[in-house]
Amino acid sequence: MQARLQELVAYRARGQPWPRSAPSVTGQEHEPGVWLRGQRHKYRQGQMDPARAQALDAALPGWADGRKTGPAPLQ
Structure with missing residues (x-):
């Protein structure tokens, strides 16, 4: 758990929104997204x-709630 948690903390610290886990999501967002979905x-x-x-x-305050509805913010 600790490695995934630290990965997610670092991901969010870079100003990223909560990661997604959809099959179409790739790269650094996918694995933390899958892990977070499981935790939720x-x-x-x-x-x-x-x-x-x-x-x-x-x-990670707010981890259980995740993204709000609507499109992700532009990067």
Whole structure:
């Protein structure tokens, strides 16, 4: 978990929006997006260890909510 979490923290620190996990997404966005989608799924299903949820909350506030509806901001 720690490596993926740090990868996602670095990704967001570069000013990137929450990563996507769609099959059409490639590059540095895809793998963190897939990992984050899995974490959100576990969280929403009540299957996540509370310590993991707290670590995600501390490192990435808003991780459980993700993107808001609408187009991604232009880069």
